[in-house]
Amino acid sequence: MHPSTVATWQDSAFFGAVPSLDGVRFRVWASSAIPVQLRIHDGAAAGIHPLADTGDGVFETWIKDAAPGDRYGYILDGGTPLPDPASRFQPDGVHGPSQIVDPAAFAWSDERWRPAPALDLVIYELHVGTFSPEGTFAGVEGRLPYLRDLGVTTIEIMPVADFAGARNWGYDGVALFAPSRAYGTPDDLRRLVNSAHAHGLSVMLDVVYNHLGPEGAYLPQFSRAYLTGKYQTPWGEAVNLASPLVRRFILDNAVHWLREYHIDGLRLDATHALIDDNPKQIVQELAEVTEATVSRAAIVHAEDHRNLATMIEDASSGGWGLDGVWADDFHHVVRRLTAGDAHSYYLDFAGTAPELATIMRDGWLYSGRYSAHMNHMRGTDPARVPMHRFVVCVQNHDQIGNRALGERLHHSITPEMWRAATVLLLTAPMTPLLFMGQEWAASTPFQYFTDLEPGLGSLVTAGRRREFAAFPEFSDPAAREQVPDPQAESTFRRSQLRWDEHSRGEHLHSLALYRALLALRRREPALSGSSETRGSAHAPDDETIVVRRSEGGATFWIVCRFMSAGVVDLTAAANAMGHEAGDLRLILDTEHAEFAASPARLDVTLARADASVRFARPGAVILHEQ
Numbered sequence: 001m002h003p004s005t006v007a008t009w010q011d012s013a014f015f016g017a018v019p020s021l022d023g024v025r026f027r028v029w030a031s032s033a034i035p036v037q038l039r040i041h042d043g044a045a046a047g048i049h050p051l052a053d054t055g056d057g058v059f060e061t062w063i064k065d066a067a068p069g070d071r072y073g074y075i076l077d078g079g080t081p082l083p084d085p086a087s088r089f090q091p092d093g094v095h096g097p098s099q100i101v102d103p104a105a106f107a108w109s110d111e112r113w114r115p116a117p118a119l120d121l122v123i124y125e126l127h128v129g130t131f132s133p134e135g136t137f138a139g140v141e142g143r144l145p146y147l148r149d150l151g152v153t154t155i156e157i158m159p160v161a162d163f164a165g166a167r168n169w170g171y172d173g174v175a176l177f178a179p180s181r182a183y184g185t186p187d188d189l190r191r192l193v194n195s196a197h198a199h200g201l202s203v204m205l206d207v208v209y210n211h212l213g214p215e216g217a218y219l220p221q222f223s224r225a226y227l228t229g230k231y232q233t234p235w236g237e238a239v240n241l242a243s244p245l246v247r248r249f250i251l252d253n254a255v256h257w258l259r260e261y262h263i264d265g266l267r268l269d270a271t272h273a274l275i276d277d278n279p280k281q282i283v284q285e286l287a288e289v290t291e292a293t294v295s296r297a298a299i300v301h302a303e304d305h306r307n308l309a310t311m312i313e314d315a316s317s318g319g320w321g322l323d324g325v326w327a328d329d330f331h332h333v334v335r336r337l338t339a340g341d342a343h344s345y346y347l348d349f350a351g352t353a354p355e356l357a358t359i360m361r362d363g364w365l366y367s368g369r370y371s372a373h374m375n376h377m378r379g380t381d382p383a384r385v386p387m388h389r390f391v392v393c394v395q396n397h398d399q400i401g402n403r404a405l406g407e408r409l410h411h412s413i414t415p416e417m418w419r420a421a422t423v424l425l426l427t428a429p430m431t432p433l434l435f436m437g438q439e440w441a442a443s444t445p446f447q448y449f450t451d452l453e454p455g456l457g458s459l460v461t462a463g464r465r466r467e468f469a470a471f472p473e474f475s476d477p478a479a480r481e482q483v484p485d486p487q488a489e490s491t492f493r494r495s496q497l498r499w500d501e502h503s504r505g506e507h508l509h510s511l512a513l514y515r516a517l518l519a520l521r522r523r524e525p526a527l528s529g530s531s532e533t534r535g536s537a538h539a540p541d542d543e544t545i546v547v548r549r550s551e552g553g554a555t556f557w558i559v560c561r562f563m564s565a566g567v568v569d570l571t572a573a574a575n576a577m578g579h580e581a582g583d584l585r586l587i588l589d590t591e592h593a594e595f596a597a598s599p600a601r602l603d604v605t606l607a608r609a610d611a612s613v614r615f616a617r618p619g620a621v622i623l624h625e626q
Helices: 137-142 144-150 186-198 244-260 282-293 329-339 344-348 353-362 397-401 415-426 454-466 489-494 505-523 570-576
Strands: 016-020 023-029 036-040 047-050 052-055 058-063 071-076 123-126 154-157 175-179 202-207 227-233 236-239 265-268 299-303 324-326 369-371 376-378 390-392 431-435 536-541 544-551 554-561 566-569 584-589 602-605 612-615 619-625
Touching: 036 058, 047 058, 137 144, 137 186, 144 505, 175 186, 175 244, 186 202, 202 244, 202 299, 244 265, 244 282, 265 282, 282 299, 329 344, 329 353, 329 390, 329 415, 353 536, 353 544, 415 505, 415 554, 415 619, 505 584, 536 566, 536 570, 544 566, 544 570, 554 566, 554 570, 554 612, 566 570, 570 612, 584 602, 602 619
Parallel strands: 123 154, 123 431, 154 202, 202 265, 265 299, 299 324, 324 390, 390 431
Antiparallel strands: 016 023, 023 058, 036 047, 036 071, 052 058, 227 236, 369 376, 536 544, 544 554, 554 619, 566 612, 584 619, 602 612
């Protein structure tokens, strides 16, 4: 029993309690325990039942009278019942009994659903608990018309695998198959996905396979082989990818979300921490398995700081075959350029427009050069990678929430700088990702929050404040006390979006710009994601970038100036890029009254031989070449 390749793949529901017409099949991997018993707490099958050892530490049984809704647990070596590591629902939390769930009972209505093509992808990352006032799957469902009208194509939900307590980012998940009861029931998640499809939106789910949360992680009690001391990660012992059953557990989980919840794609968290000595990497295998076992195309993106082009190169040419990777060099240069951040990993970036131009041409900056922050060489040449496979942002949950106070980029820069960064992001040949609320320049931060048991919680609070001691502004212990307590409910509440603000003031102007840019990106193929392996961009100085986008006979020029007033000679920039700007028409400028509360003067000269843009302050324009 070593089902770790596509060729030997069996049914997707290998682990867990699986209902059928003949009862319920229970199967658990418990290589560290003999005997293993099943305790059903209620219903016609209530009582203790033995499980048969089928080999490789896998135990199973069929219970004819068990039914969906029954609660159960496993008894290891005569101890107290523990929740199923592959539980489909934990109604009383991660320490309580598991519940049998029948995924076939939900009435889907998305048979004709087809997600947007890869080139049209615009991702909206959200956290269920803080996105809506309700903080539930139903709360997200109620905002789907807004998201559709905004113009995004895909919502990417931060991890929902159940975690300890009532509040968490989701990266402390321990019941990896069970949607968190803090957000609703499994059918509430199915209803959200079904409704999203009805609104023309695809759904990606963030999944975490590189570690388990610090509280409620019973899986290692069932099988100590789930982790290995051979390697260490930031969270402790690494997941043991040398074990075929660990690999099967991960692959089963991925297929579970795609099949049982109709999820359209997965974002794999911190894949650089999945330390794999196998010739075929687990993320490569995951991409193969999802393609082979799911009837529709599934998107697989990875968060990975290594800048490995092979991850997103086609499998047919020797790559791993993933559909995209988070390419954070874009964010880091924009942040350093506009906000001036110069600590930690920002030390690796000068924060200049020429760096941005390189990224707009290649996809990332580090393509095989020394990183002072990491103290080793970083990156590989992405020359064979289509530009749309780089996922870029100016905000995401990490880049906001891992800051001490959880402040967003637009909290640290002027509105005009924010508009320039927005135009560059939403006209990029890469796939843009937005973080909830950035479209209206939300006033709320996104801070790090947990709800662990008090002993662990106090360690998290102390550790969170200690990690900022190396930052000059928090070198004083008294200053570190200002870092919000992750365990405090107020930290979570501060992070909830305020839906009453997006229709007024600067928020309204920012939202109008996002809607206009997303409509333009949707309408003009030349401004959507690119299948080309190289972009066209030039930086005439350290704070200005000129980007040329062309597709199907349509050509657009995007000019972004980030820091001050100045004149951009577009004719010279075009020549430097090996092109000649033809007759131009102004399509969008960030000083339009719809986008700026107090517009500044912006002069655009459109003459073929003398095209230029005079900025009175930072801003951006989009020009259409006739």
